[in-house]
Amino acid sequence: MLGGVFLLSLLGLLPPPAADALDNGLALQPTMGWLHWERFMCNTDCDRDPDNCISERLYMQMADVMVKEGWKEAGYEYVCIDDCWPSHQRDAQGRLQADPKRFPGGIKKLADYVHSKGLKLGIYADVGTKTCGGYPGSLGYYEADAQTFADWDVDLLKFDGCYMDWTLLGEGYINMSKALNKTGRSILYSCEWPLYEWPHQQPNYKAIRETCNHWRNFDDVYDSWSSVKSILAWTASHQDIIAPAAGPGGWNDPDMLVIGNFGLSHDQQESQMALWAIMAAPLLMSNDLRDICPRSKGLLQNRHIIAINQDPLGYQGYLTAKMDSFEVWEKRLSANRLAVAVLNTQEIGGARGFFLRAAPGWKICDPQCNVTQILPQYKELGVQNPHTKIVISVNPSGTALLTITPISSDSNTPYKLHWQDTSVKRKHTITF
Numbered sequence: 393m394l395g396g397v398f399l400l401s402l403l404g405l406l407p408p409p410a411a412d413a414l415d416n417g418l419a420l421q422p423t424m425g426w427l428h429w430e431r432f433m434c435n436t437d438c439d440r441d442p443d444n445c446i447s448e449r450l451y452m453q454m455a456d457v458m459v460k461e462g463w464k465e466a467g468y469e470y471v472c473i474d475d476c477w478p479s480h481q482r483d484a485q486g487r488l489q490a491d492p493k494r495f496p497g498g499i500k501k502l503a504d505y506v507h508s509k510g511l512k513l514g515i516y517a518d519v520g521t522k523t524c525g526g527y528p529g530s531l532g533y534y535e536a537d538a539q540t541f542a543d544w545d546v547d548l549l550k551f552d553g554c555y556m557d558w559t560l561l562g563e564g565y566i567n568m569s570k571a572l573n574k575t576g577r578s579i580l581y582s583c584e585w586p587l588y589e590w591p592h593q594q595p596n597y598k599a600i601r602e603t604c605n606h607w608r609n610f611d612d613v614y615d616s617w618s619s620v621k622s623i624l625a626w627t628a629s630h631q632d633i634i635a636p637a638a639g640p641g642g643w644n645d646p647d648m649l650v651i652g653n654f655g656l657s658h659d660q661q662e663s664q665m666a667l668w669a670i671m672a673a674p675l676l677m678s679n680d681l682r683d684i685c686p687r688s689k690g691l692l693q694n695r696h697i698i699a700i701n702q703d704p705l706g707y708q709g710y711l712t713a714k715m716d717s718f719e720v721w722e723k724r725l726s727a728n729r730l731a732v733a734v735l736n737t738q739e740i741g742g743a744r745g746f747f748l749r750a751a752p753g754w755k756i757c758d759p760q761c762n763v764t765q766i767l768p769q770y771k772e773l774g775v776q777n778p779h780t781k782i783v784i785s786v787n788p789s790g791t792a793l794l795t796i797t798p799i800s801s802d803s804n805t806p807y808k809l810h811w812q813d814t815s816v817k818r819k820h821t822i823t824f
């Protein structure tokens with residue numbers, strides 16, 4: 393069945409991010425790795441559930457699989473601990489310590505192990521008095537905790553925002569950023585500052601970008617399509633505020649990839665992967681890599697999608713059109729290329745066709761462009777020009793992902809792109 397006809401004449405183009413990124417040389421491309429929270433949560437019962445509890449074994453096994461099963465090769469690098477790793481008490485010197493029963497070797501040994509596999513280790517703490525799970529918070533201990541993480545050779549800190557007076561959030565996140573910097577160790581800094589500030593006021597993304605390597609804006613992801621949809625809807629409705637803040641060194645974080653778990657159909661998994669690539673989101677999987685189906689694995693390791701996510705220019709994409717129960721999202725790529733995701737939001741019936749046609753004046757295909765379909769299957773759709781038309785078929789709650797490469801009559805002349813907001817609804821046009 394064919395759905396709407398759509399004249400593609402839009403593109404979210406923005407100048408490179410104006411604000412300076414946190415100057416630690418990290419996260420020049422969106423972070424890739426694995427993070428325990430969504431799949432393993434606060435399971436501390438190692439007696440009854442030794443394979444799935446939060447323990448050093450879990451991260452060692454994940455690291456082993458990441459190397460053996462091609463994850464590391466695909467770019468997934470950080471093995472990250474979330475909440476519930478510490479002991480409920482600090483040690484006699486006031487330092488955080490790992491739960492001795494679940495982490496008998498301690499975090500330093502675990503970091504050594506993860507490093508021996510050529511991977512990096514992430515840890516979790518909280519800007520306030522307690523973590524969200526009720527473990528010791530870092531308020532009053534920023535320098536001490538940053539030094540502890542550096543002494544353990546940790547490579548990433550996820551810093552949560554529970555149990556904190558919201559008016560002190562900014563100060564807290566900035567002070568921890570300084571404390572990490574002062575240790576002299578390169579520690580990627582993942583924040584939740586805007587998520588906890590939004591209920592009270594619009595966050596200052598310039599300050600956030602100068603402080604953090606990525607930042608959560610919205611609710612925790614769950615293993616469900618409704619959760620993924622709510623994250624996309626929030627992102628789209630705030631894109632003019634948040635997307636310009638993204639770029640090399642600092643990224644909006646729409647939370648973990650839940651691909652390979654229980655709640656998403658394969659089409660929905662493809663949608664999450666495609667849209668996280670378009671959003672230039674950190675790709676932090678939360679799943680069980682020891683037990684994952686081949687299709688999910690293939691999707692998470694898809695080199696073409698990862699390349700869109702990791703594009704060196706670091707533009708975050710935009711929702712540029714909503715039409716006939718389709719959403720079109722576009723991300724500007726290097727070499728004047730463009731990634732386009734077409735999400736079929738109609739959750740009844742079967743696959744629907746979507747017409748893609750270059751509008752007059754849409755110079756990426758004038759005189760010609762090359763179109764490649766990446767999802768749902770890899771397909772070269774060939775050379776197009778302003779008069780040709782492509783129909784792509786998209787399943788309900790699935791996404792077609794394409795790249796468009798201009799074929800310039802004079803390849804030495806770089807395109808001069810700029811964007812215009814020509815109407816109240818976003819409408820982007822490429823002009824030359």
Ligand code: GLA
Nearest residue numbers: 429474475523524525552612
């Ligand atoms: C918050 C965060 C989650 C996770 C939990 C842990 O909800 O947003 O990502 O870290 O805390 O308790």
